[in-house]
Amino acid sequence: MNNMNNYEQFDGYLPGSQEAELNSLLDELGRQDRASAPAGLEAGVLDAVGRAMAPMPITIRQPAPRRFPAIARFAVAAAILCAASVSVVMMRPSAPLPAGNPGPGNMLAVSLEADVESLLALDEIEHDLEQSVAAWSLRAQAVDADLNSGWVALDLMDSSVDQNGAL
Amino acid sequence: MIPALTMQPPRPTEQPESLGALIASAAKGDEQAWVDLVGLYAKRVFAMARSRLHDEELAEEITQSVFVTVATKLNGNEGYAEMGRFEPWLFRITMNRVRDMCRKRTRHASPTAPEHFARLEGTDDESLEERDSQAGQIGRLRSVLEQLSERDREIIELRHHGQLSFKQIAELLDQPVGTLLARHHRALRKMRTLIEEAS
Numbered sequence: 001m002n003n004m005n006n007y008e009q010f011d012g013y014l015p016g017s018q019e020a021e022l023n024s025l026l027d028e029l030g031r032q033d034r035a036s037a038p039a040g041l042e043a044g045v046l047d048a049v050g051r052a053m054a055p056m057p058i059t060i061r062q063p064a065p066r067r068f069p070a071i072a073r074f075a076v077a078a079a080i081l082c083a084a085s086v087s088v089v090m091m092r093p094s095a096p097l098p099a100g101n102p103g104p105g106n107m108l109a110v111s112l113e114a115d116v117e118s119l120l121a122l123d124e125i126e127h128d129l130e131q132s133v134a135a136w137s138l139r140a141q142a143v144d145a146d147l148n149s150g151w152v153a154l155d156l157m158d159s160s161v162d163q164n165g166a167l
Numbered sequence: 168m169i170p171a172l173t174m175q176p177p178r179p180t181e182q183p184e185s186l187g188a189l190i191a192s193a194a195k196g197d198e199q200a201w202v203d204l205v206g207l208y209a210k211r212v213f214a215m216a217r218s219r220l221h222d223e224e225l226a227e228e229i230t231q232s233v234f235v236t237v238a239t240k241l242n243g244n245e246g247y248a249e250m251g252r253f254e255p256w257l258f259r260i261t262m263n264r265v266r267d268m269c270r271k272r273t274r275h276a277s278p279t280a281p282e283h284f285a286r287l288e289g290t291d292d293e294s295l296e297e298r299d300s301q302a303g304q305i306g307r308l309r310s311v312l313e314q315l316s317e318r319d320r321e322i323i324e325l326r327h328h329g330q331l332s333f334k335q336i337a338e339l340l341d342q343p344v345g346t347l348l349a350r351h352h353r354a355l356r357k358m359r360t361l362i363e364e365a366s
Contacts, residue, residue: 019355022308022362026355029305029312030327033214041213041227045205048231049238053196 190253194241205234208254212261214328218312219265219320220272229264236260255339258329262321262339311361319354326351 192200212233216226237257312320325336333351337344 019352019359022355022359025301025304025308026323026327028301029218029308030214030324030330032305033217033328034210036217036223037210037213038223038227041230042202042205042209044227045209045231045234046201048235049201049205052235052238053242 186253187251190241193238196242201238208257209234211329212257215258215261215324216265216268218309218324218328220268225268229261229268233257233260233264252335252338254331255335258325258331258335259339261329262325307362307365308358311358311365314361315354315357319350319357322347322351323354323358 189200189203193204209230213226213230216229217223220226220229237260312323315323321340322336325331325339326333331339333344333347337347340347
């Protein structure tokens with residue numbers, strides 16, 4: 001009997017006679033439960049084991065398309081917004097300086113403005129000078145041309161007079 | 168102290184060297200080794216699960232799951248760390264699976280049909296002769312087994328369905344063998360008392 005063998009197997013003990021019959025019945029119960037296994041049990045188990053031990057199919061993982069993370073998109077949007085705001089502020093006509101005692105910041109702005117105006121005035125003067133020079137130069141050229149043409153005419157007249165007079 | 172036990176000569180070791188070789192071959196993926204291993208243990212694992220769950224399909228499913236776990240462990244990187252203790256290891260996996268399934272069933276429990284217990288006890292249309300036959304006795308035994316505590320029942324099932332030795336059960340349950348023998352004996356006495364009360 002399996003049960004007896006198991007007792008023997010360990011340390012040689014056997015259950016008492018009162019429990020021996022129950023032991024045999026339990027052995028029979030176990031035997032019946034083992035025998036109730038379906039015919040395809042072992043095949044099913046081997047199939048499952050085969051699937052578990054089969055090497056995993058090699059899969060080539062395609063790299064996921066790289067997308068800007070949300071935070072980068074927000075950063076780009078914020079940068080564009082800042083740039084647009086700065087350009088709008090810069091393109092706005094400057095407001096007149098407040099009257100009264102200007103502060104140190106305003107003083108600097110006023111002096112810078114005065115410098116810029118001086119430079120622009122100098123540039124205008126230079127431009128006027130160049131224009132005057134050019135005008136005078138043109139005028140001189142015209143006078144020169146008039147004079148030359150007059151002398152030519154006189155010369156011709158003189159010669160004709162001489163010829164006519166000679167005739 | 169364990170009463171009414173008599174001395175018998177010890178039996179040779181329960182795990183022959185050939186089993187170690189068989190497991191080693193199975194770990195390498197040897198098909199014949201797996202056929203042998205499954206042939207040796209599948210029905211014992213099935214019987215353990217069936218006794219507790221009373222459901223052949225579920226028991227078959229658990230048997231497959233247990234062997235898949237064994238195959239994964241033997242084949243995997245972690246390897247088989249239970250050298251020389253394959254059977255306790257195999258049945259510990261089985262026991263855990265059965266316990267998990269019992270817990271799941273308890274969570275989704277539905278009332279058991281009265282005819283189920285009647286069938287177990289052999290009290291429906293069976294004649295008195297049948298009740299006295301071994302089939303009737305086995306039926307009553309099943310019913311009595313249901314009334315044992317889970318721990319006692321595990322010992323009985325590991326012993327009689329799983330066919331493990333007391334030494335192996337002691338290893339599996341991490342208990343001294345003497346304690347285990349006493350508990351087995353107590354479980355048998357309790358079963359006998361329950362049968363007597365029922366009759």
